[in-house]
Amino acid sequence: MSIRIGLAGCGSHALGRILPLLEQNDALQLVAAWTRNTDTQALLRERGIAGVTGNFEQFLATDMDVVYIASPTGCHFGHAAAVLRSGRHAWVEKPLASCIEDVRELVALAEHGNCMLAEAFMFPWHAQAAAIRQALTQNPPGAPRKLSLTFCFPHLQPDNVRYDPALGGGAFLDHACYLVKALDNWFAGSWDFLGGCIEQGEYAVDIGGAALLRRASDGLVANLAWGFGHSYVNEMQLIGTHGRMLVESVFTKPANRSCNILIEDDRGEQTTLTVPVENPYAVMLNGFAGQLGNPACWPALRQEILVQAEHLFALLAQLKQADPGTPKRVRSHAQ
Numbered sequence: 412m413s414i415r416i417g418l419a420g421c422g423s424h425a426l427g428r429i430l431p432l433l434e435q436n437d438a439l440q441l442v443a444a445w446t447r448n449t450d451t452q453a454l455l456r457e458r459g460i461a462g463v464t465g466n467f468e469q470f471l472a473t474d475m476d477v478v479y480i481a482s483p484t485g486c487h488f489g490h491a492a493a494v495l496r497s498g499r500h501a502w503v504e505k506p507l508a509s510c511i512e513d514v515r516e517l518v519a520l521a522e523h524g525n526c527m528l529a530e531a532f533m534f535p536w537h538a539q540a541a542a543i544r545q546a547l548t549q550n551p552p553g554a555p556r557k558l559s560l561t562f563c564f565p566h567l568q569p570d571n572v573r574y575d576p577a578l579g580g581g582a583f584l585d586h587a588c589y590l591v592k593a594l595d596n597w598f599a600g601s602w603d604f605l606g607g608c609i610e611q612g613e614y615a616v617d618i619g620g621a622a623l624l625r626r627a628s629d630g631l632v633a634n635l636a637w638g639f640g641h642s643y644v645n646e647m648q649l650i651g652t653h654g655r656m657l658v659e660s661v662f663t664k665p666a667n668r669s670c671n672i673l674i675e676d677d678r679g680e681q682t683t684l685t686v687p688v689e690n691p692y693a694v695m696l697n698g699f700a701g702q703l704g705n706p707a708c709w710p711a712l713r714q715e716i717l718v719q720a721e722h723l724f725a726l727l728a729q730l731k732q733a734d735p736g737t738p739k740r741v742r743s744h745a746q
Contacts, residue, residue, distance in 0.1 A: 413437070413438060413439060413440035414438060414439050414440065414476050414477060414700055414703060415440050415442045415474065415475040415476045415477075416433060416439050416440065416441055416442065416475060416476065416477050416478070416479060417441075417442060417443035417444065417445070417462070417470060417473055417475045417477075417478045417479070418430060418433060418441065418443070418444045418445070418478075418479050418481065419444075419445045419467070419470065419478050419479070419480045419481065419482055419490050419494075420445070420446065420480060420481035420482030420483070420486070420490070420504075421444060421445075421446035421448065421451045421455065421481070422481065422482075422483075422572070424481060424504075425479075425481035426451070426454075428692050429479060429481060429692060429696075430444075432690070432692055432693050432696055433479070433696070434458075434460075436693075436696060436697070436700070438697070438700045439696065439700060441460060442461060442462055442473055442474070442475050443461070443462030443463070443464070443470055443473040443475060444460055444462065444463050444464075444470075445463075445464055445465070445466075445467055445470035446463075446465060447465050448465075449465070452464075452465060467490070467493070471493060471494070471497050471499075475499060476499060476500060476703075477499055477500040477501070477502060477527070477703060478490075478494045478499055478500070478501055478502070479502045479531075480494065480501060480502065480503045480504060481504050482504075483572040483575070483578035483579055483580075484504075484506060484508075484509055484578065484579030484580070484584055484585070485509055485575075485577060485578040485579030485580070486578065486579070487503055487504070487506075487507060487508050487509070487513075487579070488508045488509065488513040488516070488517065490503075491503050491507070491508075491517050491528075492516065492517060492520060495517065495520040495521055495524055495526050495528070496520060496524070498524060498526070499526070500526045500527040500528070500529075500703060501517075501521070501526065501527070501528050501529070502527075502529045502531055502699055503517075503528070503529065503530055503531060504530075504531045505530050505531055505532050505588055505589075505592075506530070506584050506588040506720075506723065507528075507530045507716060507720060508720075509579040509584065510724065511720055511721065511724040514716065514717065514720035514724075515717065515720075518713045518716060518717050521709070521713055522710070522713060525706070525709070526709070527699075527702060527703050527706070527709050527712065528709075528712065528713055528716060529699050529702065529712060529716075530716050530719070531695065531699075532588075532589070532592050532695075533663075533664075533691040533692050533694070533695040534589070534592075534593075534661065534662050534663070534664065534691060535592070535596055536691055536694040536695040536698050537664055537670065537686075537689065537691040537694060538686050538687050538689055538694075539658070539660075539661070539664065539670045539672070539686045540596065542672055542684055542686050543597055543647075543656075543658060543661075543672065544596075544597060546656060546672060546674065546684060547597060547649075547656075550674060551651060551656075552649060552650065552651030552652075552653055552654035552655050552656050552674065552675075552676070553651035553652030553653030553654060553677075554629070554651055554652045555598075555629065555631045555649055555650075555651050556630075556631065556632070556650055556651055556652060557631075557632055557633075557634070557649070557650040558598065558631060558632065558633040558634070558647070558648070558649050558650075559633075559634050559636075559646075559647065559648045559649075559650075560590040560593055560594070560633065560634070560635050560636070560647050560661075561635075561636045561637070561644045561645070561646055561647075562586045562587075562589050562590060562636075562637050562644070562645055562662050563586070563619070563636065563637060563638050563639075563641035563642065563643065563644045563645075564639065564641065564643045564644075564645075565639070565640065565641065565642070565643065566618075566639050566640045567639065573585050573616070573639070574614060574615060574616055575615070575616070576615050576616050580615075580616040581616035581617040581618075582610075582616070582617050582618050582619050582620065582637055582638045582639050583609065583617050583620060583637070583727060583730075586637035586638065587620065587622075587635065587637045587723070587726070587727075588719075588723055589637075589662040590635045590637060591635075591719065591722050591723045591726060592719060593647065593661070593662070594624075594633065594722070595718065595719055595722060598626065598631065598633070600626045600627065600628050600629075601626070601627040601628070602624040602625065602626055602627070602633070602722075603624065603625045603626075603627055604622070604623075604624060604726070604729040604733075605623040605624060605625055605632075606622075606623050606733055607620065607621055607622035607623060607635075607729070607730045607733055607734070608620055608621060608730065608733065608734045609730050609731075609734055610638060618638055618639045618640055619636075619637060619638020619639060619640065619641070620636075620637060620638060620730060621634070621635060621636045621637075622634075622635045622726060622729075622730060623635075645659065645660055645661060645662050645663055646658060646659045646660075646661055647661040652677075653676060653677045654674065654675050654676040654677050655674075655675050656672065656673070656674055656675075657672070657673040657675070658670075658672050658673075659671075664691050666688075666689070666690035666691070666692070666693075667688065668688060669685060669686050669687070669688050670686045671683050671684060671685055671686055672684040672686065
């Protein structure tokens with residue numbers, strides 16, 4: 412039996428990456444779509460999608476099981492809270508919300524309603540993620556000493572929602588959440604904050620930043636860097652006592668090419684670990700569909716979301732304290 416799903420928010424990411432997969436997935440039946448954009452509404456109707464509306468209450472009145480929320484970050488809380496209160500499951504684009512208080516409330520709503528709550532990070536679902544974990548276990552570059560996580564890309568169009576503070580814009584929420592997720596996935600532990608900064612310039616939101624961390628258990632030093640207005644870099648490098656591991660396309664991944672892993676020993680000899688080509692968004696949606704049929708895993712999913720958010724917003728607080736010029740994050744429940 413198909414899972415009846417609605418799509419809330421139809422920006423470029425949803426239209427280009429998520430919507431086609433919802434239409435093609437046999438396990439999912441797209442029954443409704445919400446967007447305020449009238450041109451997008453017309454486009455969706457032309458594609459034969461039923462239940463297209465610009466009224467969120469009308470959207471919620473549709474008979475559906477789960478909602479994929481792809482609205483701007485500042486709208487996530489309001490939309491996800493309404494979905495969970497209606498008794499539906501919520502699959503929410505990253506980051507789940509703009510502040511830790513909102514994340515805690517959404518987790519509590521999901522727990523109270525016995526609903527599945529998922530945060531749509533796709534990179535942990537890709538085969539590359541398992542290959543990284545296996546390499547760290549079976550063929551590490553010696554004891555880990557230095558870790559670099561970088562996610563930067565050029566400036567977007569000025570009217571992009573990522574530059575709007577009322578919509579949860581800013582590079583920290585948009586980029587740094589990936590880096591913290593990667594730490595939690597592959598380098599779990601207690602991390603001490605050594606220093607960092609957030610860049611704003613003349614923008615209304617933060618446009619970049621960096622943080623230096625040290626893992627308490629073994630002294631591994633991690634350098635995190637993110638931001639708009641840079642050359643595109645999307646990679647992880649781990650330097651150990653006997654070599655290094657370089658992973659390109661570690662956070663966002665093309666659906667049509669391999670995302671291989673380079674291992675180099677201390678003699679300069681290189682080995683390439685080949686990763687299968689796959690669409691990470693398709694794998695993620697299939698994974699979510701499987702988890703929806705397994706309520707026993709929902710408490711662990713909620714706990715994982717909460718831990719990730721605690722780490723993310725603790726880092727933001729430390730950066731603000733280290734750099735008093737950091738713009739203040741405003742809690743937004745915009746609908």
